[in-house]
Amino acid sequence: MKKFRNPSYGFFAFMAIVGGVVLLLADLDKFQDFPRGDTPLRLLGYAGLTVFGVLATRITVEVGPQGVRVVNLTGTRRVRWADITGIALETSLVLTLADGSRVKCVAVQPTNFENASGREGYAHRVVQELDVMRARA
Structure with a gap:
């Protein structure tokens, strides 16, 4: 079985995963008061970026x-x-x-x-x- 994929997708997927994790770790102290403010939205954004990166590795x-x-x-x-x-x-x-x-x-x-x-x-x-x-x- 032969596979074809865009050569740059692997790099961008890796960067999305790393970016999501790094941003999450950088904002970890803000998650102490989780349900208030923009904390749920940030968490959702970081998780979305990471999930997008994982899905992009499959393309x-x-x-x-x-x-x-x-x-x-x-x-x-x-x-x-x-x-x-x-x-x-x-x-x-x-x-x-x-x-x-x-x-x-x-x-x-x-x-x-x-x-x-x-x-x-x-x-x-x-x-x-x-x-x-x-x-x-």
């Missing part, structure tokens, strides 16, 4: 002989090769299915540099590789 596109497994922030979807009728690169990788629905894969996105310069980068190579794998299946 990936896994490809195998059976098909494609897309893991986004909020869910996972498995798609068989036979169900995929098209693969395109828009703001992110998009799989078009036989029933007309589309599956967005946020793990593979073109960079601003690729968009501005017109050069093909990592995201374009992933699309080409997926096209080859779909043709073989």
Whole structure:
């Protein structure tokens, strides 16, 4: 099984987790009077940042002989090769299915540099590789 993901997501996910924990530890003394003031809102914000970081570590596109497994922030979807009728690169990788629905894969996105310069980068190579794998299946 081959995995594709945005190379920078790991760094940003790590920074979100570390940032949430560090901010929580820095404000620990303010949590003594927990139910008053903006303390619950701060706690919710720090927890949200940490949870976002943990979820962002999961974002990936896994490809195998059976098909494609897309893991986004909020869910996972498995798609068989036979169900995929098209693969395109828009703001992110998009799989078009036989029933007309589309599956967005946020793990593979073109960079601003690729968009501005017109050069093909990592995201374009992933699309080409997926096209080859779909043709073989």
